Amino acid sequence: MSGNNKSAYPFYIITGTLVCLVALSLIKNSFSINEFTTRPLDMLADVRKDAPSLPSEINDSTAYAGATQPGSIDTANGRNLDTAAIAAGTSIPDPDHLHNFTTYTGILNYHPPAGTDSTVTAGLEHFLVALDELKAKKRKKVRIAYFGDSMIEGDLITEDLRDSLQSIFGGQGVGFVPVTSVVAGFRTTITHTFSKDWKDYSYKQLPPSNVLLGISGHTFMPAGSSWIKYQPVKKRGLNKFEQVSVLYGPASAGNISINDKSYTLSGNQAVNKLSLRMDSARQVTIKWAGGTAAPLYGVSFEGDTGVYVDNFSFRGISGIELGKLSGRILHEMQTEHPYDLIVLHYGANVLWKPELTDYKWYGDPMKKVMDSLRNDIPNASFLVISTADKSYKKSGNYVTAPGVTALLKVQHDLAKMHGTAYWNLYAAMGGENSMIRWVQGDPVLANKDYTHFNRQGAAKVGALLYKAMMDEYMQLERQ
Amino acid sequence: MIDVNKLLEILLYQKDDPILFNSAFFFYFFAAFLLIYLAVGRSKEGRVAVFTIFSLYFFYKACGYYVGLVIISAIVDFNLSRWIYYTEDKRKQKSLLILSIILNLGLLFFFKYTDFFIGIVNDLKLANFQPLKLLLPIGISFYTFENLSYTIDVYRREIKPVDSFMDYLFFLSFFPKLMMGPIVRAADFIPQISQPYVLDKDDIGKGMYLIIAGLFKKVVISDFINQNFVQYIFDDPSKHTGLECLLGVYGYALIIYCDFSGYSDMALGIARWTGFKIPPNFDSPYQSSNITEFWRRWHISLSSWLRDYLYIPLGGNRKGKIRQYVNLLLTMLIGGFWHGASWNFIFWGAMHGGALAVDKVRLDWLKARGGGATGWVGTVMKVGGVIFTFHFVCFCWIFFKASTFQDAWALIHQVVYDFQPEVWLELYNGYTAVFWVMLLAFILHFLPGRMERYTEQGLSRLPVVASVVVMVVFIWLLVQVKSTQPMMPIYLQF
Numbered sequence: 001m002s003g004n005n006k007s008a009y010p011f012y013i014i015t016g017t018l019v020c021l022v023a024l025s026l027i028k029n030s031f032s033i034n035e036f037t038t039r040p041l042d043m044l045a046d047v048r049k050d051a052p053s054l055p056s057e058i059n060d061s062t063a064y065a066g067a068t069q070p071g072s073i074d075t076a077n078g079r080n081l082d083t084a085a086i087a088a089g090t091s092i093p094d095p096d097h098l099h100n101f102t103t104y105t106g107i108l109n110y111h112p113p114a115g116t117d118s119t120v121t122a123g124l125e126h127f128l129v130a131l132d133e134l135k136a137k138k139r140k141k142v143r144i145a146y147f148g149d150s151m152i153e154g155d156l157i158t159e160d161l162r163d164s165l166q167s168i169f170g171g172q173g174v175g176f177v178p179v180t181s182v183v184a185g186f187r188t189t190i191t192h193t194f195s196k197d198w199k200d201y202s203y204k205q206l207p208p209s210n211v212l213l214g215i216s217g218h219t220f221m222p223a224g225s226s227w228i229k230y231q232p233v234k235k236r237g238l239n240k241f242e243q244v245s246v247l248y249g250p251a252s253a254g255n256i257s258i259n260d261k262s263y264t265l266s267g268n269q270a271v272n273k274l275s276l277r278m279d280s281a282r283q284v285t286i287k288w289a290g291g292t293a294a295p296l297y298g299v300s301f302e303g304d305t306g307v308y309v310d311n312f313s314f315r316g317i318s319g320i321e322l323g324k325l326s327g328r329i330l331h332e333m334q335t336e337h338p339y340d341l342i343v344l345h346y347g348a349n350v351l352w353k354p355e356l357t358d359y360k361w362y363g364d365p366m367k368k369v370m371d372s373l374r375n376d377i378p379n380a381s382f383l384v385i386s387t388a389d390k391s392y393k394k395s396g397n398y399v400t401a402p403g404v405t406a407l408l409k410v411q412h413d414l415a416k417m418h419g420t421a422y423w424n425l426y427a428a429m430g431g432e433n434s435m436i437r438w439v440q441g442d443p444v445l446a447n448k449d450y451t452h453f454n455r456q457g458a459a460k461v462g463a464l465l466y467k468a469m470m471d472e473y474m475q476l477e478r479q
Numbered sequence: 480m481i482d483v484n485k486l487l488e489i490l491l492y493q494k495d496d497p498i499l500f501n502s503a504f505f506f507y508f509f510a511a512f513l514l515i516y517l518a519v520g521r522s523k524e525g526r527v528a529v530f531t532i533f534s535l536y537f538f539y540k541a542c543g544y545y546v547g548l549v550i551i552s553a554i555v556d557f558n559l560s561r562w563i564y565y566t567e568d569k570r571k572q573k574s575l576l577i578l579s580i581i582l583n584l585g586l587l588f589f590f591k592y593t594d595f596f597i598g599i600v601n602d603l604k605l606a607n608f609q610p611l612k613l614l615l616p617i618g619i620s621f622y623t624f625e626n627l628s629y630t631i632d633v634y635r636r637e638i639k640p641v642d643s644f645m646d647y648l649f650f651l652s653f654f655p656k657l658m659m660g661p662i663v664r665a666a667d668f669i670p671q672i673s674q675p676y677v678l679d680k681d682d683i684g685k686g687m688y689l690i691i692a693g694l695f696k697k698v699v700i701s702d703f704i705n706q707n708f709v710q711y712i713f714d715d716p717s718k719h720t721g722l723e724c725l726l727g728v729y730g731y732a733l734i735i736y737c738d739f740s741g742y743s744d745m746a747l748g749i750a751r752w753t754g755f756k757i758p759p760n761f762d763s764p765y766q767s768s769n770i771t772e773f774w775r776r777w778h779i780s781l782s783s784w785l786r787d788y789l790y791i792p793l794g795g796n797r798k799g800k801i802r803q804y805v806n807l808l809l810t811m812l813i814g815g816f817w818h819g820a821s822w823n824f825i826f827w828g829a830m831h832g833g834a835l836a837v838d839k840v841r842l843d844w845l846k847a848r849g850g851g852a853t854g855w856v857g858t859v860m861k862v863g864g865v866i867f868t869f870h871f872v873c874f875c876w877i878f879f880k881a882s883t884f885q886d887a888w889a890l891i892h893q894v895v896y897d898f899q900p901e902v903w904l905e906l907y908n909g910y911t912a913v914f915w916v917m918l919l920a921f922i923l924h925f926l927p928g929r930m931e932r933y934t935e936q937g938l939s940r941l942p943v944v945a946s947v948v949v950m951v952v953f954i955w956l957l958v959q960v961k962s963t964q965p966m967m968p969i970y971l972q973f
Contacts, residue, residue: 007520007678009943010686010752011513016947018510021954041958043503046489049482153718185892186717396961442612447714454715 018043045395101412102405105428107383107468112419119378123421124469127341127381128476134169134307141302142169143338144309145215147322148345151388151452153313154186157345160462162309165469166237171306174238176247176337178298179220179228182315189238190301191231197223203314203321207295212249212270212329214297217314217321219249221295222288230299231283241278242303246286247337248272251294257287265294271332300337310339318362319346323369330376339380342373345425347387347407348451354392354401363410370418382420385465386411389426389435391450398439398450400432421472428464492543497617497658500745501698501957508537509749516753520676527649527672530753534654538618541658545616548586549652555582556626557647560633560640572634579630587623590615595820618657620817624784625651629665631788638666646672655746655753659739661760661780668755676754684939687946688931689748691938691953696741698957700920701734708913709734713880716890721898723906724890728873730913731880733920736764739778765872765924768864770834771842773872785814804839808832818879823887827879834871 021043030040042048095101095108109123121129133139144165146158155174162175174189180200184192199221201207207219232239246256251265251272259281263274278284286299302308314321322344333339350362374382386408391398408426415422430437438446438457445457453461489504498505512533519525538546559579563572594610601607629650632638641647650668678686712719712727719727740761750757760780767773774782790810796803808829815828845851852860881887907914941949 004679005677006680006683007676007754008517009678009683009946011510011517012943013683013687013946013950014506014510014513016943017950017954018506020947020951021506024951024955039959041955043506044481046503047481047486049485150718183718185889185897448710449714452715 096416101422101424102408103427103431104424105464105468106423107472108415108422108424109472110416110419110422113417116419117378120374120419121381122419124341124381124383124472125476126379127383128473130340131169131307131473132476134305140305141171142307142340143175144307144341144343145312145339146309146343146345147312147314147319148343149313149317149319149349150315151313151348152311152345152458153315154183155189155311156453156455156458157462157465158309158311159189160459161466162307163235163237164463164466165307165309169307170303171308172237172240172242172303173301173308175302175308176216176298176300176310176312177230178214178216178218179296180218183313189233189235191233192229194228195226198226198228199223203317203324206324211295212326213324214247214249214295215325215329215333216298216312217317217325219295219297221293222254224288224290226288227285228299229283229285230301241281241284241301243275243301244278244284245273245275245300245302245337247297247300248274249295249297251292253291254294255289255291257285257289259283259285262289264291269332269336270326270328271297271336273336316349317346318350318366319344320362320365320369322373323365325373327372327376330373334377334379339377341381341383342377343383343385344370345385347411348390350407351387351390351401351403351451354390354403356403357406359403359407359410362407363414366410366414367417370414370420374418374420382415382418384411384415384420384422386422386424386426388451388453388461389429389431389433389438391433391435391439398433398436400435423465423468425461425464428468429461490540492540494543494614497542498537498540499658500742500749501694504540508533513752516676523673524645526676527643527645530654531645531649531652534649534652534657537654537657538652542614542617545614545619548616548619549622550648552583552586552622552626553648553651554644555579556630556651557641557644560630563630564633564636564640576630576634580627583623583626583630587619589613590619592820621656621660621662622651624662624781624788625665628662628784628788632664632666638669641665641669653750653755655749655755656757659742659746660778661743661746661757662784663757663780667758671755674754678752678754680939681935682751682754683946684935684937684941686748686751687938687949688935689744689751691748691950693741693744693746693748694953694957696737696744699960700916701737701741703916703960704730704913704920705734705738708910713882713886713890716881716886716893719893720902721894721896722900722902724893725898726906726914726917728877728890728894730917731876732765732869732873733917733924735876735879736761736924737920763924763928765869766865767868768861769838769841769868770831770871771838773868774831774835781814781817785810789813800843804836807835807839811835823878823881823884826884827875830875830878 021041024041025043025045028040030038032038095110099106099108101108107124109125111122112120127142127144130139130142134142144161146152146161148157152158162171165171177190177192180194180198181187181192184194201211201213201219201221203213203217207213211219211221213219230241232241244258246258246265248254248265248267249270249272250268252268254265256263256265258276265272265274284299300308300310350359370382387404390401390404392401404426408424412422412424414420426434429435435446435450438444438453439448439450443456444454445460446453498508512529516526516529516533519529535546535549538549556579559575563575563579566572566575590613594612597608597610629638633640641650646669647665649672650663650665653663653668656663709727709730712723713731716724716727743760747757747759758779760778762776762779764773764777767776790806793806793809794802795806798806809832811828811832812825813828815824815826815831818824818827851857877890878884878887881890938946938949
């Protein structure tokens with residue numbers, strides 16, 4: 001080859017580089033400097049024999065089979081022995097003896113601990129009976145308080161659950177809407193605009209001691225020219241306003257106008273209600289008209305009968321924040337605006353470190369929160385919804401975060417300990433690596449953070465939850 | 480430790496794992512190719528055969544049996560163009576050309592646009608068809624345009640058709656340009672086939688520079704910014720503040736440029752190392768001070784193709800001013816649609832077409848006035864023009880990238896009505912590395928062209944061993960960036 005023709009150079013460079021890289025791959029080439037560990041380089045990763053896989057902590061390979069597993073008594077190695085005695089004293093078997101909670105896609109109903117007040121019923125019982133009474137016209141309303149984080153922002157999931165329940169059991173209206181909301185523009189179940197001068201106290205910025213935090217985690221104080229405007233949207237059950245209730249705190253002579261008609265807010269309860277009937281009004285505009293400033297919680301839109309689902313989303317929280325709600329608020333809400341089911345749907349913000357598998361830091365304070373919620377709202381059913389699947393990138397590939405199954409167990413134990421219902425959303429989604437299928441599938445059901453559902457995915461979750469609830473309801477009806 | 484089954488599996492087409500220049504597989508492929516290519520380097524027929532076989536395998540690896548489409552379209556266009564050339568009858572020539580256009584565009588339409596039109600028909604409730612959900616054959620948009628330009632050039636008697644079918648198949652399947660272009664003209668490429676395989680030190684330096692720069696743009700800038708920040712924003716713009724959305728759009732401007740031009744650079748570099756010079760496809764487009772200039776520097780092979788085979792045949796500027804504006808708009812509308820079967824792309828193309836037409840008016844006015852401002856006013860105008868052009872292009876990218884119009888409007892809404900500049904520190908703490916990479920990318924983009932030439936010259940003077948060291952260190956760095964734990968999105972509090 002002549003001296004000036006370098007046509008062999010590319011081959012030398014590429015092959016030389018390849019040889020060096022393969023040689024590097026054969027030795028351990030990852031090293032640490034201070035706290036930083038370099039990533040290993042492996043040119044053979046795609047063709048290496050798989051390392052024998054470690055037995056996973058909780059085997060959930062059968063998830064999504066959907067079927068109950070009658071033979072699988074005690075196979076759940078994640079069972080919490082502390083609570084094994086809970087079911088003792090009742091003749092009804094512990095649901096964990098019938099189903100493996102790590103894979104079961106339906107709702108599990110746990111019994112309250114022995115010695116609990118008799119008004120506390122097991123799992124969803126109170127709620128299902130209430131639905132049955134509603135259907136038999138023995139009661140007018142059934143109300144659900146659905147607490148969650150950014151997973152339910154903008155009425156995601158609750159929108160679909162509400163729609164399904166209302167289509168069977170009746171109801172007209174979106175339920176509770178706060179005074180202002182960071183996701184008002186994103187919510188498609190009501191058109192909601194507001195002035196910027198409302199003072200928003202919340203879990204993140206607690207109100208002064210003489211003001212209580214509302215059940216949604218927010219309390220709003222009006223300023224000089226504060227206003228809120230709500231308009232119905234063109235969707236079934238959401239296209240008109242019937243009953244509009246303003247929920248507010250202690251007030252003496254605070255003036256507001258609703259669609260230009262003046263009202264005075266007064267009442268010394270922690271929760272007071274001003275209800276109006278709206279006939280054919282195309283919008284509700286509430287303006288602050290001066291007087292002594294009164295704390296406002298929100299506005300509820302309902303009909304005379306039916307099922308109502310109130311969405312209490314609060315971005316970035318783990319559920320422990322609910323401990324900041326006072327017993328007085330919860331008690332008085334139960335008088336003015338009673339709930340039959342309390343849903344607790346958290347997890348996304350607990351899993352902030354994907355490889356963390358010890359959730360004692362979460363379980364312990366959350367237990368206290370649930371103790372007091374159960375105590376302050378004794379006559380309602382509780383449903384704990386587990387974390388959804390969440391994936392993270394591990395050596396180049398997305399996999400279910402190891403924390404997910406660990407957190408599931410903590411959430412299950414909380415449910416079992418308090419005799420609430422439990423729904424394993426992770427299993428219902430399809431178990432291990434289901435989030436990857438939801439993100440990468442057609443249609444796309446979740447966002448690329450491998451954590452949050454998109455609208456379509458949230459609709460699917462709402463439908464799965466509705467189905468799980470209805471399965472329980474059918475069972476009750478059969479009995 | 481090597482699993483033979485896995486090895487065999489990797490050699491076959493894998494639907495979810497297309498072959499990319501930045502994959503380990505490509506490295507082995509390229510080394511094996513260079514070895515055999517070099518072995519037959521002295522014979523033209525040998526080189527054509529080896530290159531074509533490797534290219535067809537590359538096609539197969541990327542899109543399975545759709546490789547057949549390339550072969551079929553090569554057979555059809557090779558023969559049709561010869562027929563066109565050697566026929567005396569003008570009418571017959573024209574009919575053959577029309578046949579070729581219908582066949583080529585028909586194939587492209589069938590695979591790329593059928594579902595789009597089924598969607599329109601269904602939406603208008605004219606009928607209810609099931610979408611075909613076809614997998615798009617990789618590269619079809621590129622080789623369709625290459626076939627068309629070749630046949631049209633032959634019809635216009637600008638080039639003589641090739642005599643050897645293998646040469647034509649080689650041109651069409653040439654693997655460096657397969658996935659993301661550039662669109663190569665037969666007139667530029669085919670004469671290079673018969674030249675001996677000789678590389679000088681400039682070829683080595685330039686090729687290596689292009690490969691490294693391309694990998695850097697693709698892996699360090701584009702993929703990194705996208706995976707750790709921008710994809711979260713575009714996934715759900717309404718959940719992010721206006722500031723995040725705006726930074727997300729700036730980030731996307733870098734992603735689309737670095738991804739596309741990085742890939743083009745790698746293609747050019749690989750081609751250069753195998754003895755082929757392909758004209759550059761991008762020329763620091765965000766340095767443009769007006770939209771007309773932008774389109775001279777962005778995806779040059781496509782814009783020049785559209786100019787030569789669409790804009791000029793439509794009449795170009797020869798049929799009066801109004802007609803020229805319409806032609807510009809129409810060309811860009813079709814150019815937008817070429818990018819993908821959705822209204823977003825059409826809208827994106829229309830915005831660019833409209834802007835080009837408006838810019839044409841401005842340029843004509845400047846010409847009538849005898850030139851623009853000079854001195855410091857000129858400099859300020861130019862800087863202002865760069866900033867304005869960049870922001871206009873960014874605005875259009877919103878529609879290009881957003882999956883629906885609602886998402887695009889939601890993003891714009893956030894920027895306009897919910898900007899929340901006070902969250903900047905929290906944002907910075909959440910995505911520190913991303914923002915530094917973005918800043919670095921912008922600085923690199925605005926460096927003068929001579930920096931590039933210095934680097935190329937430096938690389939061309941390296942002995943082989945030093946080149947190997949540079950490559951190994953560079954790839955080790957890429958692996959570090961590629962496999963870092965992704966930054967999880969922060970959902971800003973309030």
